[in-house]
Amino acid sequence: MESFIAFFQDIPSSQRTLILASGVLAFWILEGVVPLFSTEYRRYRHALLNAVFTLTTMVVNFSLAFLIVKAADLTTTMEFGVMHWVPGPLFLQVLLGIMVLDLISAWFIHWIEHKVAWMWKFHLIHHSDTHVDVTTALRHHPGESVFRAVFTILAVFVAGAPIAVVFIYQTFSALFSQFNHANFRIPRALDKALSWIIVTPDMHKAHHHFQQPLTDTNYGNIFSIWDRFFGTFAYVPDPRKLVYGVDTHMDEREHDDVKNLMAIPFQPYRKRPDPPPAEEQDVLKG
Secondary structure, rough: OHHHHHHHHOOOOHHHHHHHHHHHHHHHHHEEEEEEEOOOOOOHHHHHHHHHHHHHHHHHHHHHHHHHHHHHHHHHHHOOHHHHHHHOOHHHHHHHHHHHHHHHHHHHHHHHHHHOOHHHHHHHHHHHHOOOOOOHHHHHHHHHHHHHHHHHHHHHHHOOHHHHHHHHHHHHHHHHHHHHOEEOOOOHHHHHHOOOEEEEEEHHHOEEEEEHHHHHHOOOOEEEEEHHOOOOOOOOOOOOHHHHHHOOOOHHHHHHOOOHHHHHHHHHOOOOOOOOOHHOOOOOOO
16 A cells, blocks of 8 residues: 555656546547447547647646645645544545545535536536537536636645545546546446445436436545435436436537637526426436
């Protein structure tokens, strides 16, 4: 465990990028071999569109990375945070730190973005994708990237996480996001069993359904226990019946144009229609 932590303590940005790029490539290949949905859409153009947001996310993350490093160094120096207050073996300490980081910098900020109207307008860009695949994990408005960075800093303080643990979490968080957005099919029984602990593809796909109430479920990224604990867990009977996108922005000219996507947070807010009656919903919360 010590060698694993030491590796991430000084891991170069180039190696982290290589790990994440390898994840995207692996899931991209799987999508072509065993797709969950038909891949009859312009995959390369779709990937290129989402890659634009990858670049803006990288700019934001690199710009604010020094604040995350400072926060991690400060908590270590002050011995502040959950990892310093709860004794235990190193493995459990690291797991605890990752769980706290996941709760605050993934689940909590995600839940807030769905509840605060002006923040939802930034997050909507991610949900507007009508062809969810591994590249959708990269599709975030730069404004949302700022929200996520701020809550990562908050999470580092609460967790008391040293920078090695932060890097471990961020690497696994990105890989899990690729995993649960990827358009590939895994055995239903395996997916359902894994969803008791981690966020699986079938579980997260429900979150990308174009209508509420499913849009407001399954906020987790690594651990599914947060959604189960807070009552936001859903598991659909057949994920192939899901319709991706957002009911207020289903026009392709809106969700398939970079300039418009960048501008959506500054456009007038569109109130989402009331959810259809339960008996009329094509998929139900499981």
